[in-house]
Amino acid sequence: DAKTTQPTSMDCAEGRAANLPCNHSTISGNEYVYWYRQIHSQGPQYIIHGLKNNETNEMASLIITEDRKSSTLILPHATLRDTAVYYCIVRALEYGNKLVFGAGTILRVKS
């Protein structure tokens, strides 16, 4: 699986958009970008994933650059409950791959 690089921490004002970057310059053509978050020692929660097109769901949007070497997770209107550690993971779908978590980004949403 390709390695990912994320900032250690970020702050965001409540109600504003939170933009979390992730670099994955060694990503392979068959590898997807996944985002999970972990709220205070709870089990990690899946947010979104994508291959090369931008994706949006009820939780967030995922913007992947055209060269696929980086991506940004966007929480459009951050709330205090979005304070969590956000993990960017790159992996392929075929048999034999598994989730490997890095250190993630601590997002603090402040009022």
Added chain:
Amino acid sequence: DADVTQTPRNRITKTGKRIMLECSQTKGHDRMYWYRQDPGLGLRLIYYSFDVKDINKGEISDGYSVSRQAQAKFSLSLESAIPNQTALYFCATSDSARGRTEAFFGQGTRLTVV
């Protein structure tokens, strides 16, 4: 009821004791995983299983063993617990068949070895 259930949720045990952490899931997923998390760190993969007859070591399998008793059950054992195995343990499941492959996690087991 939770889709992925871990028992116990909290456990304190003594050094040298054998302990088993259990995980069961009602999602019908074929893949199951055990992770540990130490304070301030990300999750590290201990073991994973892609079906009942398939068991694989992860990054940090030394001192641990697993058993996949059925598709829905995946147990993690510490044969002789030591203090540096004090951590938060998570079980997870995913489904290879649907093509989405997002993982679903249990609420965790907080293990303290004294």
